[in-house]
Amino acid sequence: MSNDEVKRYLTIAKLFSFFIAILILLLGIISFVFFSSLRKPPAQAEQEEIPIPVNVIQAQPEDVPIILNGFGEVRTLATVPISSEVSGRVIRIHPRLEAGEVIPAGEVLFEIDPSDYQVRLKSAQAGLEQSRQTLKRIQEQFASDKERLKTLERTKDLAYSEFQRVKQLFEREKVGTQSNVEQTERAYNQALDAYNLLVQSVELYPLKVRESEEAVKSAEAQLSQAEINLSRTQVKVPFNARIKTVNLEAGQYVNPGAVVMTLSDDSILEISVPLDAKQATQWLPFQKDNINIDSAWFPPLEPKECEILWTEDKENHKWKGLLNRIERYDEKTRTVYTVIRIEKENIFSITDDKIPLVQGMFCQVKIPGKVLSGVYRLPDTAVSFEGIVYTAENNRLKSVQVERLYIQGDEVIVSGLKAGTVVITTRLINPIENSLLEVQKLGDKEAVS
Template structure:
């Protein structure tokens, strides 16, 4: 009886707990229903597309002359390192022989002690005089001996005739004596011997004269060599030159070939400019015809005026040079080196407070080339790395492929892909979405070009 009462009490407690939970759940559901009825419905959002503000410029076809830009150091065309050609002690040095001084043409730079060479010249002159006298003496003797040839020949003929007459009278007619015949024969033999001696002497004279003349020419050559050596004791400036180095002083002994003075001729400067071979092939101007014989080199390059600016101050230092020739083709770097020359008159032209163009200045050189026809000029940054540009078409962004004819400074020139009148976006964009909405503002072409030219200058 007691166990049953305990079970009934436990069941009542369980039912009570379940009822309490159900009541709490019902109250919560009712509260949620009431709260949901009290909440206002959310306002429906209206989606609007945001427009991207960009600047665009209208594409215009134009013919643009190409300008090839390179850099190089200005240097004199002619330089000379002068050395002594004879040995000796320096006895004179030009009073202004210092680096940077301008020495006029013909001025004596330095002089070697000439006394030994003057003595050698006097000896050579004496030898020439001696052999000249010998040649003249031999020629006079030869003429005298030739003059004796006729009388001796006549004497021989007379002696022979007398001998033959006496011998014939004695042998045929028994007239005269044997001693007379023998005396006549002796006279004939003496005349014949004298004539033969003279003939042998005359035969030797041309050889003797020739040998004397050879010795005379040798003496004259030695005299000329001595004169040249004496002249070489004095070293003069070969042109109006600027002294670039000096290594000679009074009292110094110089051996032949020892460098003493270096001069630079600043009357003509030259700048060696390296250009990419592809640019040179495509844009450099060459004349089709030439009067020169054909050679395997760049011989018909057109001598066009070039713009030269000092890189340290491009806006304040500018000169005009002339494209002169192609100097070299480097097979390793695939570059063509051209020479641009500047006259001294042009190099000396300066602006207020400016400097002249001098050797050693590092300059930029603009070389005019061929003309690009019907190209569109856009800022360089308007073209992506994969040669595409962004167009504004009906306020929507469109991506088109283009062909870049040339990039020149901060400008790119398009030869294909953009039509005249297209609006080319010049604002820098990073991964824009195709067909996105745009708010287009016209770019100030004139202001942009002025800014580019100022930056380039």
Template sequence: MLKSVEDPQIAGDDTAPARRPGGGVATALRATVQAALMVAVLVGSYLAMERLIAAAPERTARPQPDVSVPVEAVVVAAGDERPNVSLYGEVAAARAVDIRPPVSGEVIAIHPDLSAGRRIEAGATLFEIDPFDLEVALAEARANLAQTEATIAENEARLVSERAQLEGARDQLDLARSDLARAEQLRGNGTLTAKQVEDRELIVSQREQAVSQRVNNIAIEEARLDQQRAIRTRLELGVRRAERNLGDTAVRAPFSGVVRSSTVETGRIVAANDVAVAMYDDSALDVRFTLTDAQYGRIATDADPLIGRDVTLVWTVGNLDYTYTATVNGIGADIASARGGVDVFARIDVTDAPVQLRPGAFVAVTVPDRLYEDAVRLPETALYDAGTMYVIADGRLEHRTVEVAAFDGADVIVTGGLTAGEQVMTTRLSNVEDGLKVSVPSAETPAIDDGSTPVAGARPSEEMITAAKRLSGLTDAQWDALSGDERRAYFRQLRDRPDTAGDG
């Protein structure tokens, strides 16, 4: 039978089923019960843990021993100390020369060793210049000198003749004057006329003129002779210059040394005053180094002067060090402001080292500093805060304020603040303070056989050491840091325990 669409059973097929009464309340109740159970479990667990902790036996912390730090130390011993100043310097030639040929010409021969780096002895002929033009110049100078010598001889002969003629003219003048005097007497007597007297006066005048002429001629000849003699002197110098130039065609080494450079070749024309060869004396090498103002001030006030002080050089070549010695022989005249100090020069001693020094070498220089009397030399690691050191007194550190005079490599020179016989700690500690307990392993008593009696050369067994460590409760690092006395205390405790009385 067909049903109508209004039938509730047919119309409800596409809708959700209806909720039963009381379903939401049951769900909420179930969630509340679950939460309560969780809280109860947590509270019960917490209460159980608290009871377990309270019921556990109380453990007392083991007292940590006063651990000492092992350090190294040096005993203070005063004495005279002279530190060294380490510097760097440059080797330079104290004697060097640029050889320039005095004359020009063609090179006709050279020394077989005339090349850079070769050594040539003093007086050896470096090269020779063609002497032909100079020989011709010398011959001309000698010919001119001979001609002047002949002219001088001629002038001297003419001068002798003029002087002789002057003597004759003076004699004739004297005779004419005597004749005039007699004529004037006879004229007074009326024997001679005035005309005759005047003739004799004319003769006297003529003779005087002749004498004056001869005197002038002699002066002229003497002047000519002086002129020729001056020419002769000039020509003699010319001959000497020509002879010297001829001798300068052979250029020789002024001293024994090493050739730096050479521009000479056979057949080449060299000009006068052009640098042909440069060389230096390898037996006169200096090292130049610079002392700071502070270093120079210390050494300059020392009892031993800086001049004459021996220094040491080290030249590193091919990963090898070669040592040389030198003696200070000069101090710079001015302050080397660019280098910040005073330049000092030391002459390097001649040596037969397998490697010879060369100018320009960069070397390490060690210069003795001033002498400090009643000073203490200590490792630089002992110095704290630029003026503090720590001494060991009764196994603990005490600081000392010291006076640092100088540094010498890895050492420091102290002139005050320490007493002879004190132990100065030389180990660097990050946390250092007064009262810190330390020990010096190198100064400890030798090991013991059973922890009670020192026996030279004896050592506890491994089993005893292990048992003592277990008794102390320390780690291996803490055990190693213990002093000998502290270790012996643990060995004695181990020995006195009843359960270890039979252990060896």
């Protein structure tokens, strides 16, 4: 077989194999289509949408007073350190001079030995009497010398006249002697000297009187000081006081200024409540019409009534206080310290047990602030941190963006809703918009129509 014949045979064989393969492929496709047309499609299952059960409320706008919550410790308005104003040995102390005792105003707390101060008082009394007698004597002598001055002036004038008469008789008429002239001259000079001396003395009397009057005043001041020092040997209670601390015993020697006890006036109490500076300046009720433009400080506060709760038993112990003032601003913590004052008539709790508010109690204080008008009060479960509120509309979930204004307890005060909006109070985690809802009223199982 020649080479040409071999090549022709191989070509025919390849073409035959190609056509056989094409035929087999076509038969496979036809068979797949045929058998597929004979198979019935499976029945499709119907998917039912499952509703989300939720509780709702119908939001209505209202005027909501802001309540600022804070905590603070009760303190007395006046805490007074007591020290002696004179030195000496303590001879007597109050029989109930113990920490915690309440002593009425005016009673003697302790007494210092008054012996030395009684002696000084008597000495001052004697010194005053002596100064007064000296003044009286000088005044009487002044009056007497003024009368004597008139007499001496007359004597001087008479002596001068006699001297001139004798001198002229001797010089003109040679009557008398030179000795008589000299004698009358000496008499005149003596009268003149006496008169001049008394004039000088009388002129000094006003100064002596003033000096004596000043001496009397000084003696009176010394007497007054002696009386004060004697009275200070008894240290009395300045007000109805509770003994806070005491460091004094009978027989102890005390010095002026050394603190021996501390008294507290429990008739007026205060609580200093730290508040966030932003919230305080935004919500506290400042008196805008009473701003002092000369002082870079917070305006006065409106004296609104505050509720005080003892943190140890909030349900059974409550008191009333008044918003008083801004005490200080702490630049480190950015807090404003607001003072609540409790007057005497509000010291005891408004509950039946009448427990007194006591220094050192740690309390919660509810401070009424400004009033927000036309806002919505929602449970905190209904508002997300991003300010999203989920509402029910035709049993479908709709999300609404609101503005969170204030958190008050377990409620959030918001704006941005419409009156009558049905708000979902059930906490939902990333719900799908337009989800089907099974809407129920808050607190019962009846569906909202």
